[in-house]
Amino acid sequence: MNEKLNGIFSYLDIDDKTGLASENNVESLSAFQKLFYEQARSKIGVDAVYFLRDEEGVAKIPLIYFSMLEDDNTAKAAQLHRLSWNMGEAPLLFIVTPTELKIYNNYQTPQKKDGTLDPEAGLIDTISLITDLETQRQKLAPYNRMLLESGEYWRRAEGRFNVNTRIDTTLMNNLRVMRRRLIIRIKSRVNNVQISTENIVSIVHGLLSRSILIKYLEERKDSNGESVFPKDFYEQFSFDNTVCKQYTDVLGNKDATYNLFSVLESKFNGDMLPLIDNEREIITKGDLQELKSFLIGDSDLESQQMTLWPLYDFNIIPIKIISSIYELFFHLSDVGDDDKGTYYTPLHLVDTLLDEVYPWEGGYEPISIIDPSCGSGIFLVEVYRRIVCRWMHTKGVSQITNEQLTAILKECIYGVDLNEEAVRVASFSLSLALCDFLDPRSIWNELSFPKLVNENLIVSDFFDNALDSRLTKYDIVIGNPPWQSQLTNKANNYLKENKYIVGDKQIAQAFPIKCASICKETGVVCLLMPSKGLLFNRSPKSRAYRRRFFDENTVSVIINFSIYRKVLFDNATAPCTAIIYYPKKIDGNNTTIFYCTPKPQYSLQDTKKFSIDPTDICRIPSDLVCDDRIWKIAMWGSPRDLELIDRLQSTYPSLDQFLLNHNMKSAEGFKRGNRKLIYDGFANLPIVDAKDFYPFYIQEEMLLSNEDNTYERISNNNLAIFKAPHLIMKQSHRKGRFFASVLDYDAIFNHSLLGISGDERILKYLCLIINSKVFSYYHLLTSRTWMVERDALEAGDIRTIPIPEPSEEMLGKAVELYEHIKISGDESLLDAFVFDAYRLKDYETYLVTDALDYIYNYFDKKSNSIAFKKPSIEVYRKYYSTFMDVLKNSLGQSFTPKASFYIGESPLSVLVLSISENNNGNLMFFDNNKSTEQCLSQLDSLLTEERYNIYIRRNVRVYGKDSIYIVKPKQQKYWNYSSACRDADELFSDIMKAKG
Numbered sequence: 001m002n003e004k005l006n007g008i009f010s011y012l013d014i015d016d017k018t019g020l021a022s023e024n025n026v027e028s029l030s031a032f033q034k035l036f037y038e039q040a041r042s043k044i045g046v047d048a049v050y051f052l053r054d055e056e057g058v059a060k061i062p063l064i065y066f067s068m069l070e071d072d073n074t075a076k077a078a079q080l081h082r083l084s085w086n087m088g089e090a091p092l093l094f095i096v097t098p099t100e101l102k103i104y105n106n107y108q109t110p111q112k113k114d115g116t117l118d119p120e121a122g123l124i125d126t127i128s129l130i131t132d133l134e135t136q137r138q139k140l141a142p143y144n145r146m147l148l149e150s151g152e153y154w155r156r157a158e159g160r161f162n163v164n165t166r167i168d169t170t171l172m173n174n175l176r177v178m179r180r181r182l183i184i185r186i187k188s189r190v191n192n193v194q195i196s197t198e199n200i201v202s203i204v205h206g207l208l209s210r211s212i213l214i215k216y217l218e219e220r221k222d223s224n225g226e227s228v229f230p231k232d233f234y235e236q237f238s239f240d241n242t243v244c245k246q247y248t249d250v251l252g253n254k255d256a257t258y259n260l261f262s263v264l265e266s267k268f269n270g271d272m273l274p275l276i277d278n279e280r281e282i283i284t285k286g287d288l289q290e291l292k293s294f295l296i297g298d299s300d301l302e303s304q305q306m307t308l309w310p311l312y313d314f315n316i317i318p319i320k321i322i323s324s325i326y327e328l329f330f331h332l333s334d335v336g337d338d339d340k341g342t343y344y345t346p347l348h349l350v351d352t353l354l355d356e357v358y359p360w361e362g363g364y365e366p367i368s369i370i371d372p373s374c375g376s377g378i379f380l381v382e383v384y385r386r387i388v389c390r391w392m393h394t395k396g397v398s399q400i401t402n403e404q405l406t407a408i409l410k411e412c413i414y415g416v417d418l419n420e421e422a423v424r425v426a427s428f429s430l431s432l433a434l435c436d437f438l439d440p441r442s443i444w445n446e447l448s449f450p451k452l453v454n455e456n457l458i459v460s461d462f463f464d465n466a467l468d469s470r471l472t473k474y475d476i477v478i479g480n481p482p483w484q485s486q487l488t489n490k491a492n493n494y495l496k497e498n499k500y501i502v503g504d505k506q507i508a509q510a511f512p513i514k515c516a517s518i519c520k521e522t523g524v525v526c527l528l529m530p531s532k533g534l535l536f537n538r539s540p541k542s543r544a545y546r547r548r549f550f551d552e553n554t555v556s557v558i559i560n561f562s563i564y565r566k567v568l569f570d571n572a573t574a575p576c577t578a579i580i581y582y583p584k585k586i587d588g589n590n591t592t593i594f595y596c597t598p599k600p601q602y603s604l605q606d607t608k609k610f611s612i613d614p615t616d617i618c619r620i621p622s623d624l625v626c627d628d629r630i631w632k633i634a635m636w637g638s639p640r641d642l643e644l645i646d647r648l649q650s651t652y653p654s655l656d657q658f659l660l661n662h663n664m665k666s667a668e669g670f671k672r673g674n675r676k677l678i679y680d681g682f683a684n685l686p687i688v689d690a691k692d693f694y695p696f697y698i699q700e701e702m703l704l705s706n707e708d709n710t711y712e713r714i715s716n717n718n719l720a721i722f723k724a725p726h727l728i729m730k731q732s733h734r735k736g737r738f739f740a741s742v743l744d745y746d747a748i749f750n751h752s753l754l755g756i757s758g759d760e761r762i763l764k765y766l767c768l769i770i771n772s773k774v775f776s777y778y779h780l781l782t783s784r785t786w787m788v789e790r791d792a793l794e795a796g797d798i799r800t801i802p803i804p805e806p807s808e809e810m811l812g813k814a815v816e817l818y819e820h821i822k823i824s825g826d827e828s829l830l831d832a833f834v835f836d837a838y839r840l841k842d843y844e845t846y847l848v849t850d851a852l853d854y855i856y857n858y859f860d861k862k863s864n865s866i867a868f869k870k871p872s873i874e875v876y877r878k879y880y881s882t883f884m885d886v887l888k889n890s891l892g893q894s895f896t897p898k899a900s901f902y903i904g905e906s907p908l909s910v911l912v913l914s915i916s917e918n919n920n921g922n923l924m925f926f927d928n929n930k931s932t933e934q935c936l937s938q939l940d941s942l943l944t945e946e947r948y949n950i951y952i953r954r955n956v957r958v959y960g961k962d963s964i965y966i967v968k969p970k971q972q973k974y975w976n977y978s979s980a981c982r983d984a985d986e987l988f989s990d991i992m993k994a995k996g
Helices: 003-012 032-042 074-087 132-145 145-150 153-158 168-191 195-220 233-237 254-268 285-296 303-310 319-330 348-358 378-395 403-412 420-435 440-446 465-470 490-496 507-517 531-536 540-552 561-567 629-638 637-651 655-661 718-720 758-771 773-782 806-826 830-837 842-864 874-890 928-945 976-994
Strands: 019-023 050-054 059-068 092-096 099-107 124-129 367-370 414-416 455-460 472-481 519-530 554-560 578-580 594-595 617-621 665-668 685-686 726-730 740-743 751-756 897-902 906-920 925-927 954-960 963-969
Touching: 003 050, 003 059, 003 132, 003 874, 019 032, 019 655, 019 874, 032 050, 032 074, 032 378, 050 145, 059 629, 074 168, 074 303, 124 132, 132 145, 145 153, 153 963, 168 195, 168 285, 168 303, 168 319, 168 490, 195 285, 195 319, 195 420, 195 685, 195 954, 233 254, 254 285, 254 519, 285 303, 319 378, 319 420, 348 378, 348 472, 348 519, 348 554, 378 403, 378 414, 378 420, 378 472, 403 420, 414 420, 414 655, 414 976, 420 455, 420 874, 465 490, 490 507, 507 519, 507 531, 507 540, 507 578, 507 897, 519 531, 531 540, 531 554, 531 561, 531 578, 531 629, 561 578, 617 629, 629 637, 629 773, 637 773, 637 842, 637 976, 655 665, 665 718, 718 726, 718 751, 726 758, 740 758, 751 758, 758 773, 758 830, 773 830, 773 842, 806 830, 830 842, 842 963, 842 976, 906 928, 925 928, 928 963, 954 976, 963 976
Parallel strands: 059 092, 367 414, 367 472, 414 455, 472 519, 554 594, 897 925
Antiparallel strands: 019 050, 050 059, 092 099, 099 124, 519 578, 554 578, 594 617, 665 751, 726 740, 726 751, 897 906, 906 963, 954 963
């Protein structure tokens, strides 16, 4: 390896043990690392690739490409950037020349200037390599491994790496433009009512898909520059005076184009996107000319956007991106870009689930895998790639034949889907994946794509009894079932025959039931499910479904991705959860479920990986799985939060019971809806609008009078809620707080508001509680919708909150405080009153406050949350004080270790407890970089030997001979009161376990 390059590795603190792949260690790389590195080396010409490791120390995610140039040729550097952009994956490219290091952004689109590639496009930094070594080290410091692995680099570089200019997004957007243009063009001239819009869309999808395939075959090159097609292949399609040398030449003639399609279909057999009905009759020479302009980049579509096309290189673009193009087409409908109610499954989500059931690492054994709702085949394609790599790794070979690839595909991969187009796309995607393992010339000389449709990939309703004879028992069942609240007739019949109940007619809930029946006893099922139905819905049917499912299967892992919903899926409202289970109940009641709720960092790394802290993980005992509360509390809270919620619920009656005890009425307001009901009883009454709602009291003169007497329903059995005195509550929140007002005049309101009528003193008491932190805290941890799916509470959730029975004295204080707030607006005494009403201990009030100050603030403000802010010295002091108070309560007052904080400029802070030394009462702080870096380096070296990663795991406790180290990110959420309690509790638990 070049001396300059080795020097850069040293400055960055990266080597073979920390994720570097190069020619020096190629034989010791993991299967995935080796596959990726060798592809990057052969296709781009890189000399090394640095991979981000996961929490267990396994290299998983490419971060930096390194390439050496023998001279300072800027044109070569620009070309390397173009190739790296096409490869995608790693966001950074380091180009080392004799005199300088150029650092490029691989998410930035290459550009041409005066017909040549612009070497400045995507350039982030240029560092001189002829300056002194210390200057070089300082210049490279922002790219140090510690910053990359901890995620701090990506937070600091926020805005620089734009996923919208990344290869996959750019290519998809370009194809959307061309797709839309062709559909509009054809529809404008085709007036035959027998040709449906759906038929036109299929034709355009077929034409574009075939074009992508041909470009892929045309541009695939081996080490000798040979492509898939034989020399002069295109000349046979020449026409008039045009000698065809490439695909875009052939597009100049309609007959030549469709002759080419026919030759390729005949050559490759299989299911390679056959012509669509009426396609040849409908497509014109003008349509093909439009496509040609698009492919050569001289189109003026969408403000010159298509001029990007010549920058694409299908020899380099990863096959999974090309496969995802077909998935995109499948999910788009009609002229616009609206989807069909399903969505594109992000590749890193697919990888995460496969890592759980079939990781890259491991030996090859024959295995059968089925996706029961395969769609366009994204799970099947990725697992097929892993199976092939395992096969090659086990056999110790670097080449694999067409026959071997086909045998693995036919033996291992199966799928079912109701949609025939989806099954065709899945077949095509798998064929492309097979292609990617072959030498380009062997694709033409030897390859005949396997027939998969209606053999391995079956077009059928998964619940059709007729399908059962074609299914067997599989080792792995994996997929993402449809999420509609609509059962097919076959699914409905299946559930009735097997006497199963699902909630809200969710067809997704039917899949786990049948999946268990087609999985081997030694096999595993992994499904991506709607979170709400699986974990949070509390209807009788949902509860019955959960109870039976958990009773009949052994669930091992649940990964709740709900907080990632808007990060994973554009405009998504439905959160998802992965469930991994075995189709047989293990005897005994001591099994636990590994429950994990990853939380976004709101930086570039969210597009690459799921961030998981130890605090995001808990083990749920099997006897608690049907406890409705557990999934939400474990999602956001801690064991202490569970204790507090449990105490409140066991001590005080629910609001529902409280109202019943006091003979009070509660209901949501009227609903306009279909307006079929005419009711004059609300005529001219003031109407309270949720959009202009104020806490405690709303002046009557601020409200408009009701002039519309048409409704769908009017809460006929609870008209008292519209009569004074009454409490009106807004079911949505403002900045994490909920509002209620008590009105002394009649007023009406719609169903987004909840009304309560009864004793005015009790209404004012309830008003204080609803406007308090305790109310928000309780629902943050228990609501089935808020901070899961919607930004509001449901009436059923509101009625569950425990309400302390007030004494006469407390009611008097409540009325007095209410009137004070109503008149002055001074709410300073509000929370103290409510804390007292609930008899909260001091530490419980801190839990309540932390939940809103950190958990809700994180959910609301995202990357701008106080949770990510750097802690002050005072924050560290409060953390330590709380931490020691809790520990001394458990271990005794004599536990007084010497304590030191290392903070410096590192993204991590370290608290060191020296057990062998007594504390002199002072908490020591070391805020210089050298001391902190030395401490972290020692810990990192220790953990690297154990295959752990201190910077990626973030929240770590390390036990030395005489010292305990607590290592966490320099962010306030890790050093607040709640964290101190949790850390102390866990440290005490570790000590007790060590003592036996």
